[in-house]
Amino acid sequence: MNSFKKLRNKYVIWHANHVEIPKFTPSIVVRKKVCFSGRVQKVGFRLELNCIAQRLNLTGWVKNVTDGSVEADLQGEESHIDFLVNCMRSLKRASVKKMTIIDLPIREGEKKFTIVDLD
Template identity: 70%
Template structure:
């Protein structure tokens, strides 16, 4: 792995770990498919989604689509506010 890729990944992980989440009470399991489109920074976007999902105790996958958008399918406890 190049030094630049390593530094980029470390920055993305650091940034994702700084996101603040509201406290919530987990409930029933929900699965959602999400599409991200429009102008977004491509470098590290999937890694950031992965880090945030892991912190929220979500499972699933994230992938790039041919049209440049990003698709994710996530599963976890339903948020109750």
């Protein structure tokens, strides 16, 4: 890993850990597929989403897509997912031009959130 990427990743993790998580009122557990298009690759987008998702106790995954977008399957309380999506949409070093959200069935037994690498 080159030194710029290491430095960027260090900043991304610092930034994600300093996002203020509000007190949520309990909400229903849902699963959503979210596709983010725009300038969302090579800016630490997946790493930031992963860090915040873990802080929110969400499960699922995030990955880069070959068309330049980022796709995430997010499962957890709906208010937590909405908060995460809004955080990512307002991220200054990225530029989300388009976002699609699809409701999915809950995946029982899922324990963690991960970054999926391209094959």
